[in-house]
Every structure is written in structure tokens, then in C-alpha cells.
Amino acid sequence: MTEETNTGADVPPDHLAINPNSPFFDEEKLKRGVGIRFKGTVRTNVEEYSISEGWVRVQAGKTLDRKGNPLTVKLQGPVEAWYEDLGEDAPVAKI
Numbered sequence: 001m002t003e004e005t006n007t008g009a010d011v012p013p014d015h016l017a018i019n020p021n022s023p024f025f026d027e028e029k030l031k032r033g034v035g036i037r038f039k040g041t042v043r044t045n046v047e048e049y050s051i052s053e054g055w056v057r058v059q060a061g062k063t064l065d066r067k068g069n070p071l072t073v074k075l076q077g078p079v080e081a082w083y084e085d086l087g088e089d090a091p092v093a094k095i
Contacts, residue, residue, distance in 0.1 A: 011093040012081040017048035017057075019069065024048065033084035037092075039077040047072050051079045051093055 012034045017024040036046045048057040063071040080094040
């Protein structure tokens with residue numbers, strides 16, 4: 001990943017969630033595949049992220065809340081996101 005940017009059609013949104021009940025859910029963007037790097041490590045278990053606020057939410061084991069949704073933990077740190085369908089040289093959204 002070479003190009004770094006914060007806006008544009010080929011850059012994921014600042015805040016995105018995989019839960020359909022979230023106001024930050026966007027099925028079209030998720031279908032493209034969004035790669036997440038958190039604290040320098042590529043993560044595949046991110047439920048929600050915010051680049052500008054610097055956090056990700058990940059599932060806390062197999063525990064469920066009272067509504068049957070996975071219980072999540074908010075982790076603070078630098079977040080980078082890119083669309084996986086653009087290949088190796090995809091623009092990266094980060095602060």
C-alpha cells in the first residue's frame with residue numbers, strides 16, 4: 001500500500017460497522033471488502049472502526065449480549081483502512 005489519503009471514491013469511510021442495525025452500516029462498501037490495520041497489524045475480526053477517533057471494536061470471545069449480538073471491546077490506537085478489491089496499491093485512509 002503506497003498511497004495515503006483521507007478522502008476520495010476509492011477510500012473507505014471514516015467510520016464503518018458490520019452490524020446492520022448500526023447507523024454506520026453500509027452494505028455496498030462492505031461488499032468491496034475493507035482491510036483494517038490496527039497498531040501496525042492487519043486485523044480480520046473488526047466489528048466497527050473509526051479512523052478519526054482512533055479506535056476499533058472487536059468481538060470479546062464468544063460472549064453475547066442480552067439481544068444475542070456479540071459482546072465487543074473498544075481498542076484505542078491508530079487505524080488504517082483500504083478497499084481490498086483495489087489490490088496491493090490501494091489508497092489507504094488514515095490520519
